[in-house]
Amino acid sequence: MVLIAPSLLAADLGNLREQIKLAEEAGADWLHFDIMDGHFVPNLSFGPDFVRQMRPLSKLFFDVHIMVENPLLFIPMFYNSGADMITFHYEATSDINSVISELKKHNLKVGISVKPDTSVTMLEPFLNDIDNILIMTVEPGFGGQSFMRSKLAKIAQTAKMIEGRSITLEVDGGINLQTADDCVQNGADVLVAGSAIFKADNPQAIIKQMQNLRRK
Numbered sequence: 001m002v003l004i005a006p007s008l009l010a011a012d013l014g015n016l017r018e019q020i021k022l023a024e025e026a027g028a029d030w031l032h033f034d035i036m037d038g039h040f041v042p043n044l045s046f047g048p049d050f051v052r053q054m055r056p057l058s059k060l061f062f063d064v065h066i067m068v069e070n071p072l073l074f075i076p077m078f079y080n081s082g083a084d085m086i087t088f089h090y091e092a093t094s095d096i097n098s099v100i101s102e103l104k105k106h107n108l109k110v111g112i113s114v115k116p117d118t119s120v121t122m123l124e125p126f127l128n129d130i131d132n133i134l135i136m137t138v139e140p141g142f143g144g145q146s147f148m149r150s151k152l153a154k155i156a157q158t159a160k161m162i163e164g165r166s167i168t169l170e171v172d173g174g175i176n177l178q179t180a181d182d183c184v185q186n187g188a189d190v191l192v193a194g195s196a197i198f199k200a201d202n203p204q205a206i207i208k209q210m211q212n213l214r215r216k
Helices: 013-025 048-057 071-078 096-105 120-129 149-161 177-185 203-211
Strands: 003-006 030-036 061-067 085-089 109-114 132-136 168-172 190-193
Touching (some): 013 203, 030 048, 048 061, 048 071, 061 071, 061 109, 071 085, 071 096, 085 132, 109 120, 120 132, 120 149, 132 149, 149 168, 149 177, 177 190, 177 203, 190 203
Parallel strands (some): 003 030, 003 190, 030 061, 061 085, 085 109, 168 190
């Protein structure tokens, strides 16, 4: 089954307890947190304290995507936040191995993300040490952008690259029912969806339809 990770960036931030409950009751698998520093991406969002305060509200897997410069500086802030996995950007550091080691040392699952124009082949040296690859199908930094269909080939390339490995393939950016199907057909395991879920009339129906997508 495809895993669905509603992005809290698209939730009603004034009613987060209800929004998280809605996601859980609708059958979500993960909760996705977009952490932005205003430098690596031109926007600010949540921080470690936000993740920490959300942890008592949910038993879902906390998928924390840090879009920040110098991830080694930020990661210690999340040690006791309740994050289950931290996904950092390949483009944000020149020392990928140290970031991976730091995450593993604290028993956090390790994800690496690449921007739309970064070749996924850059991740090949790290495949033995990571748990998740996150392919961005929009430019990171803002919600509500349109899906880049040109990146479907990149998803398929990544799926082939990790075939036989225990690595999940996550896609984030412009995910709705149509683009979700396109992503799954090209090998995606995990779909991050924001507006398509939190602004839907029937979030449960959307999540179930996405979870039931199958490769043809």
